[in-house]
Amino acid sequence: MKRLHQIVSELLASGKAKLVIGYEKGTGEKRRPAFISDANEVERLVFDSQCSHNLSVYLTKPEYKHVTEIAVFATPQTMRAVVRLAGENQFQDKKLSFIVMDQDQNALLIEGAEVLANHLGKEKIALSSAQEELLAKFEAMSREERFAYWKEQLSNCVKCYACRAACPMCYCTRCTVEVNQPQWISVPSSLQGNFEYHIMRAMHMAGRCVDCGSCEAACPLGLPLNIITRRMIKDIEASLGPDIVSMDTKSVLNTFQPNDKENFIR
């Protein structure tokens, strides 16, 4: 932790960071996001294998949008989100630094999203064997079984929007669910409204989701939301090739190419 605290102290002292978004000890054994702008508080910060929140979610929140110099503790999932967000031009006014853990669990300072993108390399989002197994189990179900499964799951959704709030890629200043003229998505938490919301969210995540798992982790009801996003990642890979996180890859639903192999698009 000493090296970590030293890096943070230097960032704050030099003014390279006005705000540091890291982790601290939370309730029980939990780790939670910590916000520090005073070098005297660096001792609070921890960065270990239990730290799991994707802190890049805060960079686009209205509370932190105006802060230019921010340092963020970045797990591999956070790095992927940062690179995608940078690719979507979300950090044009920002001077960001990142603190990552190298293979030997030493804190490493990376300055700028471009450098972070290089550090990450051309990472392909790949599912773990456990995730593949879960998906395979799910795909073995009949269409009716799957529909029954989602009806059961989504009937528990209360539309607290924790999945949306925790998702780094959900940064719209006004979400479709909050537009009421016209009303695209029905507001009440009913089975139909819940389906509409989750389908809409899935569509907006296609080719953008970095599989950080924040939506599912945030859901107070434990809904298996990652089944949806992971299935999309597989579909994208099957139709369009590996889902690579880099500054210059465009999202699937945002891209048009005149030489597309599908005829209907022309």
Place this chain on the structure above:
Amino acid sequence: MQTENYTITDSNLQQLLQALLSSGQKVVAPVRANNKVLFKEIKSASEVCSDHVQTTLSAKHLAFPRTEVLLQYKKTGKEVTINDFPFDAVPQTFLWGSRPCDAGGFAPLDGIFNWDSKDAIYNKRREQLTIISFSCTRHDDACFCTSMGGGPGNTAGSDMLITPAGNGTNIAEIITDKGKALFENYTSLFEEAMGADKEQYLTKIDKVFDTAEIKAKVEAFFESKVWKEQSARCMGCGACAYVCPACACFDIQDDKHGSKGSRLRCWDSCGFQLFTLHTSGHNPRETQARRWRQRVMHKFSYMPDRINVVGCSGCGRCSRACPADMNLAEHLEVIMKMEAEKI
């Protein structure tokens, strides 16, 4: 009424539940699903989960559903037909296996829904609800009922309270007329009180603060930077409000389908960015810090002022559900320890 004490064995307790189910009554109890425990309507006594500390969602939906149809309308030419809320269709419901903090959570709702106008729909659902709570024999890090004036064996809000006393027996307290009515239907299942003090069977939760002290503190620290510090990690979802037994904010929506539709009442949350957004575009609570302050002030200052009840039963659900680990008891403790000069 004066609380009456009896004893009931584990097997007779099961029989009581079975008898309610067999007589076709609607019974809602904690059920395990998805590694979460939720209050659901049950058809069999075996569905009931009893090894949990707390359900993820409260039982408030039994009186204040997350979405409910207040009325339905239909236009035919120039004629409008309105179908009012079907009061007679609200079934008698037995809430089985709630905790004292669930039962206690209905007091703030009762206050809010009867504050100025009396909410006939809410009151009808409450009238039809009989609450059979079970005292807590264990708790977790998030529980703080004793600091909110409740406790693991508190009777307030329950119609009947069962305290497991070991050796297959339970202490049964009949607290209200509704509890008495249930008891009288199944008197043979109960035995004379054994005279044991229930306290010895309850889990011990330290009282850390006092509601009157909190009220004074949050009011004194209205302008403090503490709200911003504590809410820095708040992501702006509605999880805390939706799991809370005492949060009563709602949103009225019209679900329109051509010439007919329904007027709905849906849960809402003060944590949402849209919650206080004015038509002009101005939002008096523009930041998460102001929304967090509102949440705390509402529960611990405004509600005691207006309806004479604290808007929190210390169930700890918000702390368990928060994806950013905002722990209400911990935050209140920080505020309690603050001194004037540190504003």
